[in-house]
Amino acid sequence: MAEEQQLRLDLDELRHLESIAKRPRVLSLLSSEIRDLDAKLSRVTDVTAAARQAAIAAEKVPVNVDAVNRSYVTLGSFSWDQDNDKIKIYISIEDAEQEKVDTVFKPMSVDIKFHDIHGKNYRFAIPKLNKEILPEKCKLVVKPNKVIVTLVKGSKGNWLDLHLKEDKIYISIEDAEQEKVDTVFKPMSVDIKFHDIHGKNYRFAIPKLNKEILPEKCKLVVKPNKVIVTLVKGSKGNWLDLHLKEDKLKPNLDKDKDPMAGIMDLMKNMYEEGDDEMKRTIAKAWSDARSGKTADPLKSYP
Incomplete structure (x- = not known):
């Protein structure tokens, strides 16, 4: 601001000198200096005006403290159904207003915020969907006592669950x-x-x-x-266990191997894998067979 004022004072004095000058050379010098200062004043004026406009605009932008500090109650209860192309989610919530609902649909997530329902805010979110959707085709409709969310599937087919299972x-x-x-x-x-x-x-x-x-x-x-x-699984589906369970109880059916050895291996594995009761039962059976109390279960084998 001070620079602009000084330039205006300089210009006023130069114009005064121009009005009283007589010699052509002096008039030319004064005219050239006036043009240079006039251009400089124009640039300074533009910068000052732009700064003033920015300050005014900044004052007009409201800082929504409530939005920053807003808290939400999580909506976890819902139902859903599907066809080959779409999924519909039914959220039970009363007195929601369409203009007070913020929806964010992404290819693998859904985030819905309900604002100012009797002084409270609510949120429904699925951070990781089971499969991809088409965000631009999804929609939300507010009803008197519920909200219906329609998700359009990225590819046709049945979903086993809404959430991605990891x-x-x-x-x-x-x-x-x-x-x-x-x-x-x-x-x-x-x-x-x-x-x-x-x-x-x-x-x-x-x-x-x-x-x-x-x-x-x-x-x-x-x-x-x-x-x-x-x-992350290589293919979809349920695992019965994290560990690979190898079938130790399966007897070796190698034709060249002594069948008696295969039965012995089977009995050994059953004993090793069994609980205390199983071990006692097997031990008693062998003991009884060897003492003659019961028939030897392997006697019929050559």
Whole structure:
């Protein structure tokens, strides 16, 4: 502002001098200086005006403190159905207003916020959908006592669940540090090493997983008193167990092998895998057979 004022004063004095000058050379010099100062004043005026407009605009922008500090009650109760193309979610909520609902549809998530319902705010969210949707085709309709959300599937077909189901392993361990954990994910195994926890090292490993995983999509997150390992399945479906269960009880049917040896292996595996009651039963059967109290179950075999 001070610079603009000084330029105006200089211009006024130069114009006064121009009005009283007589000699052509002096008039030319004064005219040239007036043009230069006039152009400079124009630039300074533009900058000042722009700064003033920005300040006014900033004053007009309301800072919505309520929006920043707004809290929400989570809506966890809902029902849903589907056809080959769409999914409909029914959320029980009364007195919602269409203009007070914010919806965010993304290919793999849904986030819906209901504002100012009797002084409270509510939220319904699915952070990871089972499969992809088409956000631009999804919609929400408010009814008197419920809200209907229509999700358009990215590809036709049946969904087993709305949520993406990931296999998570929870390991109870305190004071682990993310940078001191080594993870090795392979298609059929997991190996995790925890270093320098109060001077000790720990290891968690599954050498043979039940089925294949996608190593590049698996992850580990360290929490204050536990570690969460997320395994992404190579194919959809339920696992009966994390570990691969090999059938140890299946007898070897090799034709060249002595059938008696196969039966003995079977009995041995049954004994090793069985509980205390099973072990007592097998031991008693063998003991009785050998003492002649009962017929030897293997006597008929050559």
